[in-house]
Amino acid sequence: MEYKQTRQGYVDALIEMAEELPEMVVLDADVGKATLTLQFAKLFPERFFNCGIQEQNMLCVAAGMSLEGKIPFASTFGVFATCRAGDQLRNGIAYPKANVKVAVTHCGITVGGDGASHQSNEDIAITRSFPNMTILVPGDYEEAKLATKAAARMNGPVYLRLGRDKYPVISELHGSFIIGKSKLLYPGTDITIITTGIMVSEAIKARELLSEEGFSIRVVHMGTIKPIDEVAILKAAKETKGIVTIEEHSIVGGLGEAVAGIVAENHPCPVRRVGMRDIFGESGQAQELLDKFGMRAKNIIEEVKKIL
């Protein structure tokens, strides 16, 4: 299997779009080496603004640029964009519908060695609660590229969530990316696994193992968390016996709760959530941490069997 970084997909898309979108600019807060925006800066120095370690100022500067017709991509780590600069994200960008793309990396537990201070497992919960936000969580390098381009082409605030590690390339995600539309990766009639971001590979693995046992498992990938694809969720609620969600994020306020809320209001069925169980992460290798915090195919399978 091939492994690639989602953050590289983001920056490759920026570079590919640069000629076509002359008003697009990129901002960073002294983590350009890690978000990879320095690769863009090298090619387009006059369109790159290193704001220093000033996440709050950076997000509002980006909003100001958008008011003058720029298409700013502001990058830092997820935890700093949503927690350090949460007010600026809410009051400076979401509320006035500023055309700013907050593209963050180092989300989820697979940040690894830096530990809990840098592992953003709350950012989906925070940004989901802000009206006007569009939230994109691509699953691999190629989908990150597609999502970045879709973000640039829509008018309005976008939160684009990316990781640090190399993640499996999933060919089922490639081709097109429509904001608000999920991807049906595999049909099935027993249980639906709904996934987002880089957990898609574990969802596919769980399906393979369950198929060997004779179960028919549907896999739906949510590249957009907001506006979420209610149609696909309700179809799953009606056509399968229950839903298991998996996300590289807290089960508080993330994909699982979004799905559970829609199902509970419209067509109740069992929903079980796999993710960080309301706990801070810790240092370790990305793969070790996915084991330790229970975000693997085997954890999905356990939850599926609890329903069946």
Added chain:
Amino acid sequence: MVIEGKKELSPANLEDLKNLCKQVRKQIINMVYQASSGHIGGSLGSTELIVTLYNHLMTHHPENPDWDKRDRFVLSKGHCTPVLYAVLANCGYFPKEDLSTFRRPGSHLQGHPYQPKTPGVEATTGSLGIGFSTILGMALTAKNRGQKHYYYVICGDGEIQEGQIWEGAMFANKYKLDNLIAFVDRNYLQTDGNSEDIMPLDPLAPKWESFGWKVYEINGHDIQEIVSTVISAKNSDRPVMIIANTIKGKGVSFMENAFGWHGAVPSKEDADKALKELENGI
């Protein structure tokens, strides 16, 4: 029609601006009284600054608020919407009757400035610090495009206790934003009392100078001084901070220098008394 910014201030201009200030102050009292909510003190204190900008110094186009050559103004101390809305209405950005809908459901006149809804409002503010950073992004974009218009912003003195302001101070210096003219409304008061008790700011001018800004200090109620300082500030090759010494609650004897009038709503008697004082002088 484009309103052209002017350099000279004739005696007739000065008289007009003083009369406008009187009118705006009465509108402030009426708006807050009618809404039973809003911030009078800081609005009365910024009146000369904002009236002189919109009615004398700035080039702008009320019928075409998006005209790209306009000078921009951001009220970073966003709670002072009464003065901003009165000035915008008087300029013709929206009907003066709208002022009576201030802070009412369905109105475009939100408690704090909301750019998508209100013609003439350039940035959404209210959370202190946000307007200041926002105008930096606007000014930097215009500077890089070689555009010639100016960017004006007013911060409260309490507001500049925010760390975000000093992030912005560094940023403006880095990019040498010579198209930016900022004011700090130095009334020494904030919500809970005197700024020097709550979180001391003095000596203020050297702080901004050490951050690379060109600093002026003026009487923020002296229209002549506001005009001459802004004209001189336009020659700066650095961002400019004008420390405008003001009296919070200016023009109403019992509101002047009284922090309690930061966000208080006047009774009918207080409102009548205030309007009378504004008409006849204290």
